[in-house]
Amino acid sequence: MLTAPDILRTTDWDQTFHAYGSAADAPEGLSALLREDPDALSTGMYYFHSAILHQGSVYPATPPGTLFVAALLDDLVRGRWVPAGGDDAERWRVALLDTLREVAESAATDESDAELAELAELPEAERREILAAMRADDDEVWEDPALEAMTWQALADLRAAAPALLEAARPLLAHGDSATRLRAVEAASAIARLGRLDVDLSGSVASARGRDETAAVVLALGELGHDTSEYLTHHDPAIRACAALAPARSGDPAATRELVAALADPEEPERWFTTDLACFRGRYTLVSTLADRSEPADAGRLLPVFRALAAHAFLHSAEIDCGPLLRLAFPRREDGGARTGGLSDVQRAYLAALVANDGLWPGTFSSVSLLLGGLDLPTDREALRALAEG
Incomplete structure (x- = not known):
């Protein structure tokens, strides 16, 4: 060179x-x-x-x-x-x-x-x-x-x-x-x-020390298409979650379980690493990957995850925390009209979780309004509450 x-x-x-x-x-x-x-x-x-x-x-x-x-x-x-x-x-x-x-x-x-x-x-x-x-x-x-x-x-x-x-x-x-x-x-x-x-990252696997470096290696292996399944049983939940993020683990029930478990406390992934990792952006990486690998029919199974995320969300994190799974529960319709009724029990439960968090409703147009409006849902809290209550 x-x-x-x-x-x-x-x-x-x-x-x-x-x-x-x-x-x-x-x-x-x-x-x-x-x-x-x-x-x-x-x-x-x-x-x-x-x-x-x-x-x-x-x-x-x-x-x-x-x-x-x-x-x-x-x-x-x-x-x-x-x-x-x-x-x-x-x-x-x-x-x-x-x-x-x-x-x-x-x-x-x-x-x-x-x-x-x-x-x-x-x-x-x-x-x-x-x-x-x-x-x-x-x-x-x-x-x-x-x-x-x-x-x-x-x-x-x-x-x-x-x-x-x-x-x-x-x-x-x-x-x-x-x-x-x-x-x-x-x-x-x-x-x-x-x-x-x-x-060849075999040397990196052998020399990795500590959670941050091990996670970076596991994430890199996944991005390169290598098998990360052995790390799904690692003693550290952060490493297990990073292994679950590997594209090759899409469709793997064990990987899905790790992503769900990692989001049980949405604040915990934000504390995992002392270094900003290139391929990990906290809980957003976890929830967006989980949503990408799921179908609308999975919305009911993922309702506990959404409830935890919605409870921890704040005004400026609504899109990051709630957007991926909310779009899963409310797929786009061909007519594009406003949703005024006919919701399933699961959909109403998703809306009820949003209504319950006072921090998402400042009384002015916000990122929450943009998120809801993009899904043809009411952007007013009381109107959303009425829809959730059926």
């Missing part, structure tokens, strides 16, 4: 663009990471995430920018470069690994290589015109439909870069620092999914 300075020097940046136009400024923006400045990491990462990976969107400048980050990590691991404030190398390793993971997650797509190539087809003359308009700061260029093809090309380029990105992250799977190993597992998993690559 080229060194990070080599990538800055050899990339034809003005033949790419980012969220704000021509990427001719990328060498200056990214080189902030190389400066002898105690704020180098925050300055450089701000540029990367504001321009190169703006709000999770990729641009033609994203592939070379990401290769620069991977090269910087490689330089750090191999001792070719020591960052400013080098005594805090863990912070740098984690930030660079997180950035590689975020790019990989943003660039993952279901299209085959051939489909990507077809979607990225663009006459060279059109490509040059767009780049010239970017360099001229012509705002109208953002309306050009040809930009879509260039985005597809960026996705194809990132998939092609995945082996190099993975090689930068791989050595850190065996690092002596637990926090670094955890982030390396998350990054390697996301990059492998991006590039449709194999990555």
